[in-house]
Amino acid sequence: MSSDDYSSQDDLRKMLAEIYERGQARKKLRDVGAPQIGIFWVVDGKPLVFGDPLVEAEPWGEFKNYKEDHIHLWKFLQRNRIVPRDTEYEDYPRGRVVYNTKTDTFMFFADRCILKDKPMVEHLLAELHLPSTTTTESDPHYKCKNCGARAER
Known part of the structure; x- marks a missing residue:
């Protein structure tokens, strides 16, 4: 694997983590009745x-x-x-x-x-x-x- 592959995988992991965090934040707002x-x-x-x-x-x-x-x-x-x-x-x-x-x-x-x-x-x-x-x-x-x-x- 090249260093570019690691960079792309790291970027993908970060993006997925951000999506997950936004989803969790949205769920918390719904749960508290926002x-x-x-x-x-x-x-x-x-x-x-x-x-x-x-x-x-x-x-x-x-x-x-x-x-x-x-x-x-x-x-x-x-x-x-x-x-x-x-x-x-x-x-x-x-x-x-x-x-x-x-x-x-x-x-x-x-x-x-x-x-x-x-x-x-x-x-x-x-x-x-x-x-x-x-x-x-x-x-x-x-x-x-x-x-x-x-x-x-």
Whole structure:
């Protein structure tokens, strides 16, 4: 083996150690109930929630946002047979939580089908450890096929 191989292996070990440490830090924040930004669906009445602590959020204008989008995450979930393979990401009620850096407020945007189900909203807010000051709003971007069908009638 050349010294370059050792250097590359050392770099790889360092990188893997850093990834592991970041993962452990993220887990600790979740475990202590740190508020999270994220995305979610309600699939057949069951919440499917993906979030990260605010410190992991990506800047997006005046907001802090979750790193994944619904489209790509849904494809991953389909490949891993977590959701039905013959459905689209927008077939089910969904939403997103962002953090507004100007107002220091978490914002919970969701499909109207979710917002009218108060116990589900409370569950999602609790799962993401969101404070009572979180605003909840509908957003025309988050409209499942059931909401779309009602709107067309």
